[in-house]
Amino acid sequence: AQSVTQLDSHVSVSEGTPVLLRCNYSSSYSPSLFWYVQHPNKGLQLLLKYTSAATLVKGINGFEAEFKKSETSFHLTKPSAHMSDAAEYFCVVPTGGGNKLTFGTGTQLKVEL
């Protein structure tokens, strides 16, 4: 069965510095993968998705992620953090029919001045 592991529960960066949120996946084949973002007291929103068309995926708000099959990773990056990026980020993989998704445990991103 497909699953994802988010390697950091909390990440803290300074505004203007790069962001790296790590996600490893477990699958017997190249799966679809997603990153969702949840701002405080809000619902989740799709940030970007990988569906095998291109290994480097660009999302909203300057985020991007690279699918690396050799490392079974799908890390989320952003060159320069902004205060508004403070949120919880979830790596997600489809599991089974009916568009069911399995969520990672989340990474809380803190952005400091």
Add this chain to the structure above:
Amino acid sequence: NAGVTQTPKFRILKIGQSMTLQCAQDMNHNYMYWYRQDPGMGLKLIYYSVGAGITDKGEVPNGYNVSRSTTEDFPLRLELAAPSQTSVYFCASSYKNTGELFFGEGSRLTVL
């Protein structure tokens, strides 16, 4: 365009009470879902529906029931509330099997 609307946003229940969390979407999506979110645990799927009249269990369905009589509405019923059901509940919908879900803003439930 309201998207996915959940009510109530907050509720406190006593052990053994019953309640229904309401969810409505105005995007004509076929697929709808209920998730619960607990700290450090990510989101767990409770129930989902692929269309009116069709529902199925997710990962953590015990203690909950759902119905889908219309495309727009997907209520979640708690029959005998237990402290273990204290959580934030999210309803979501999607048009088809794309992995892109649209979420409501959540309903925070506390069972005392």
